Amino acid sequence: MTEINRTTGNPMLDDVLDEYAAAGPSRAELDRWLREYPQFQRELTEFTIYWLELKHLRPVPATTDPAAAQARAASILGEVLHKLRTPDSTVVPEVDPKEAPASPAPPSFDSLIGQAKRQGMTIEQLARAVSMSVAMIMSLHRRLVVAPSVPRSALTDLGRALQLSADMVFDYLNSPPRLDLSQHFKSRQAPRIVTKIAFVDLVNSDPELAAADRAHWLSLVSSDANPPLT
């Protein structure tokens, strides 16, 4: 987890700043903390200045659309949970190849739409089969949805339609987003990191989705826990 702990990068300094903030930065507190931790003079001083600026300045209101902020936060949570739940792969115990258990077979499908085609289905037919819109299927196909936020029953429905297990669908969705390669040559800008969104936001933001289907998925989102499929 290299990127995962981005504060000051110094655990002791993090602790000191956490406690200093809790004490309430002021002239007396700064003097006391500097006496105790002279090695953090610059950090404590800078922190105090910014803290006191915030105390005296009129807060500038946030302007970001709350729905967009929530979608980004959902994406962050998906990433964090994935990292926390994935055993650290940097340490690989040495195992005699002869004794090593067989690796699990890689997914036998490359994409949701590819798998649908192999089953003789169009995107529209797949969408109808699982009570979703074409746009939702495309978002899932491109792995733009946070996998743990997808109701278990949606994974099961998709798996049933595509002749896959729900676990395989989950693993597919839990991989990094698929880039839309057809668009690359059109942009002069570097590709941006694609942000995943929560399933509930996908459902809420889809104008094509039938009202009954929307109600169905929203009811599942609020009542259908989706434990990690391992």
Add this chain to the structure above:
Amino acid sequence: MTEGELSPEKREIVGLTRKRRNGQTLVRSAAVEAEIRSVLQLAAAEILRRATTEPEGSEKYLSPECLVYLVRDAHRRNDEAMLWALWNVLAARASSFVESRLRTLGGPYDDDGVDAVIHNMAIAIFDLEADRGDFFQVSFWTTIQRRTIDEFRRQVRLAKEDRKHTSFDALPGEEAHPPETDDEHDSEAIVDWASESHNALEDLVGDELDVATTIRIEIALSTLPERVRQAFVLHVEGWPIESSNPNDTTISTMLGRTPRQVRNYLKEAKERLNKWREDDR
């Protein structure tokens, strides 16, 4: 899963384990403890309703400290529905706060900054093998502000590095700063005026709060250049410009500027704020 299955069973509150530097364990406030204890008796649907619909100020409003406990608890129990729903509420509150603070400080990268702080908060809360997130259960807004300032400092460092490659002013000896003067009379006048401002600000935070004046002063401060503003704020907070005792922190040592430069900052603050006041009349 049915609503009944989502209901939290009666269980003890998990205590905090994070230790302060002095060895004492962090403790939630009695109010937060009572709130958590009370909320854990509720059905999941009622917890979600309170989290999403009760406005701040309502008796049933869930504090962020309580929400942190509940999302961590849901994570521990693999209750994904509760985890995601409460995280959405908590993250929405925090995102708005972080963005506001970054914009107030003048952070150049609002979106990235908000994401970095929310990411950091998520790690602290959801890493069940660590207890760094305990601070969020003790004082949520203090902890999130502390991490927001961390992020702002990181952005300032990045911006300085960028400027090194682009700005002539950043070359050694070319830093922009006010001219040095030795106008003692003017300096005395600045100190007096700043003292008056200090008294005025003290009055503002007393019982007789004049909200309109508070807002006007806060807005006026935001119009000052960064160093000028910082010097003024530190002066208002009681730091001396300089001291004969080398162990004292002073505005001069904190900002890395000479006492004369600090006096000039305060002079500039006086001039700009006076002008702002006159224009505002």
